[in-house]
Amino acid sequence: QSALTQPASVSGSPGQSITISCTGTSSDVGRFNYVSWYQQRPGKAPKLMIYDVTNRPSGVSNRFSGSKSGNTASLTISGLQPEDEADYYCSSYTSTSTPYVFGTGTKVTVL
Amino acid sequence: EVQFLESGGGLVQPGGSLRLSCVASGLTFSSYAMSWVRQAPGKGLEWVSVISGSGASTYYADSVKGRFTISRDNFKNTLYLQMNSLRAEDTALYYCAKGLDYRLLDYDYWGQGTLVTVSS
Numbered sequence: 001q002s003a004l005t006q007p008a009s010v011s012g013s014p015g016q017s018i019t020i021s022c023t024g025t026s027s028d029v030g031r032f033n034y035v036s037w038y039q040q041r042p043g044k045a046p047k048l049m050i051y052d053v054t055n056r057p058s059g060v061s062n063r064f065s066g067s068k069s070g071n072t073a074s075l076t077i078s079g080l081q082p083e084d085e086a087d088y089y090c091s092s093y094t095s096t097s098t099p100y101v102f103g104t105g106t107k108v109t110v111l
Numbered sequence: 112e113v114q115f116l117e118s119g120g121g122l123v124q125p126g127g128s129l130r131l132s133c134v135a136s137g138l139t140f141s142s143y144a145m146s147w148v149r150q151a152p153g154k155g156l157e158w159v160s161v162i163s164g165s166g167a168s169t170y171y172a173d174s175v176k177g178r179f180t181i182s183r184d185n186f187k188n189t190l191y192l193q194m195n196s197l198r199a200e201d202t203a204l205y206y207c208a209k210g211l212d213y214r215l216l217d218y219d220y221w222g223q224g225t226l227v228t229v230s231s
Contacts, residue, residue: 001173003155036217038156045206045221046148046156057211057219089156093216098158098172100216102148105155 001096004029004103006089011109012080020106022073022090028101030071034093037066037075038102041086049088050075077108085110113137113220115207120225127197127229133190133207133222141165141185144210146218147192149203149227157203160192161215168215175201197229 005023012018022029022037029035035053038046048057050066053073063078073092077084090103119131133145147159160171160181169181180193190207204226208218 003157034217038218040156045223046208046218047221048211048217048219051211051217091156091158091217097176098174099170100146100158100161102156102158 001028001094001098001101004090004092004101006103006106008104009107009109011111012077013111014080014082016080017076017078018080018108020075020077020088020090020108022075022092022103024071024073024092024101026071027096028092028094029068029073031095032093033068035066035068035073036091037064038089038091039086040089046089080110082110084108113209115209115220115222117205117207117222117225120205120227122228122230123197124231125198125229128193128195129197129227131192131194131205131207131225131227135188135190135209138209140183140188142213144213144215145183145190146208146210146216147181147190148206148208148218148221149201150206150224151200151203154203159205161210162190163215164213170215194227197227199229201227202229203227 037050146161204224211217
């Protein structure tokens, strides 16, 4: 099971919106509506930001939203803020022998 | 407050063994699936293994299948990962993570990790 594909980096200015893509296959992203997104700040553990493609856990800002089309999921951060600077990872259930897979990760930089 | 504290990491030679522990507090431990996720230095996240709340079901990544064993002691609120036949590519920070709600996968609470270094 290969990692889901994400862009290595995405950047934006404060107040702008950015979108991070997460491309998988028909065995993972395309098959299940169980795509999640995690934020990881330097030296910290990951934090769940989105689950089941579009749902936000309690306490997560509504500036974060998720979507999916076919084999590609996306995370959009609206009204970009300096504290959004972090690495972001998508994940998905899979139908292969490894039941869960993460994306390659995207570094978000706030200019 | 839900908290997890991992321990057991360290330096081990290739082919050696190590057992990681993750002690939980602030939750009914036996109600939740638990997983191990690792992160090699400067690299991305890699899912390793999951165990159901009762311990009856376990699943592994292909990369560790046959070498690693996940287990739990619900009386001690502790999750374990027995790692055998260690390789250089197993070098990573190992996190324990709690399953979201009552599902096996997706994680809403994480520990801070314990570092495993495999080197001669």
